[in-house]
Amino acid sequence: MRIAIVGANGQLGTDLMHLLEEAKVVSLYHRDIEIMDIYQVDEVLDAIDVEVVINLAAYHRVDECESQPNRALLVNGMGLRNLALNCQRHGRVLMHFSTDYVFDGRAGRPYHEDDPPLPLSAYGNSEVSGEHFVRAICDRYYLIRTSGLYGLAGSSGKGGNFVETMLRLAGEGQTIRVVDDQVLSPTSTADLALKVLELLETGRYGLYHITNAGWCSWYEFAAAIFNLAGVKADLRPTTSAEYGAPARRPAFSALENRRLQQIGLAPLRPWQEALAAYLAARRRA
Numbered sequence: 001m002r003i004a005i006v007g008a009n010g011q012l013g014t015d016l017m018h019l020l021e022e023a024k025v026v027s028l029y030h031r032d033i034e035i036m037d038i039y040q041v042d043e044v045l046d047a048i049d050v051e052v053v054i055n056l057a058a059y060h061r062v063d064e065c066e067s068q069p070n071r072a073l074l075v076n077g078m079g080l081r082n083l084a085l086n087c088q089r090h091g092r093v094l095m096h097f098s099t100d101y102v103f104d105g106r107a108g109r110p111y112h113e114d115d116p117p118l119p120l121s122a123y124g125n126s127e128v129s130g131e132h133f134v135r136a137i138c139d140r141y142y143l144i145r146t147s148g149l150y151g152l153a154g155s156s157g158k159g160g161n162f163v164e165t166m167l168r169l170a171g172e173g174q175t176i177r178v179v180d181d182q183v184l185s186p187t188s189t190a191d192l193a194l195k196v197l198e199l200l201e202t203g204r205y206g207l208y209h210i211t212n213a214g215w216c217s218w219y220e221f222a223a224a225i226f227n228l229a230g231v232k233a234d235l236r237p238t239t240s241a242e243y244g245a246p247a248r249r250p251a252f253s254a255l256e257n258r259r260l261q262q263i264g265l266a267p268l269r270p271w272q273e274a275l276a277a278y279l280a281a282r283r284r285a
Ligand SMILES: NC(=O)c1ccc[n+]([C@@H]2O[C@H](COP(=O)([O-])OP(=O)(O)OC[C@H]3O[C@@H](n4cnc5c(N)ncnc54)[C@H](OP(=O)(O)O)[C@@H]3O)[C@@H](O)[C@H]2O)c1
Pocket: 006, 007, 008, 009, 010, 011, 012, 013, 029, 030, 031, 033, 034, 035, 036, 055, 056, 057, 058, 059, 060, 075, 079, 097, 098, 099, 100, 146, 147, 148, 149, 150, 154, 155, 156, 157, 158
């Protein structure tokens, strides 16, 4: 099957590109396609011969989205409408990635695919809007919610990833304050890339939560990074209120990968194992 990847040079895109046979992939970078622009989306996608479009393009600087809500809606909402319309017209499958931040985090347990979204932030709202367009327009889609991504390429949208930021701050000898009252399922893009390609082969379309297994607070995640990397750091827990970020974030947004299990695909390994593998790969690189 021939696949186009929109946002191919991001962190998940880079890991997907490593796994796919070069001759079967059309990689599209931001300079090739602006998903907000429906005319350009049609011009670029009409000209290629693919059966699947994987979209990784997003505006996901969560705090910035609070002051740029229109841009968030244009990229994460209307951009998805543009891609979905094109895929539907060509009879293509659309695979798109959304976020745990579509939930308000008050359930007190991991969220599964049937839980209703109730976002707290402009970013979360814009992602819900994109999800609606995909579901309303496409007959065949994979809509994948994931969380706390880190990959060797680093998020181009965020200028790195959490693991790299922590290691950099520790190297600078700074006191590092990390929130201990927001819990998530951190996820390796290397593991996610493998699983979504497996899913793509099944033809079992729909909404999926896909993350590494288990959960932790951002503070616990940072502590595990330093512990596994053998790095000494002055790490201190803080609260969301003390930290005072512009965007509200869910207190507990771990994702239960229920639907993956229902269709018989193995769960991803625990987040601690994935993190150890990332740190080892990073040392080799
Ligand atoms: N990172 C996370 O923690 C996280 C969590 C949950 C869900 N997700 C979702 O997972 C997907 C992959 O995340 P990632 O961290 O791998 O992303 P990433 O590294 O930031 O890569 C995004 C890619 O999309 C391109 N892009 C951005 N805006 C675009 C636009 N308007 N039109 C066309 N291309 C555009 C970027 O190019 P430039 O950099 O050149 O602009 C980049 O190549 C995204 O959909 C994201 O929303 C991410």
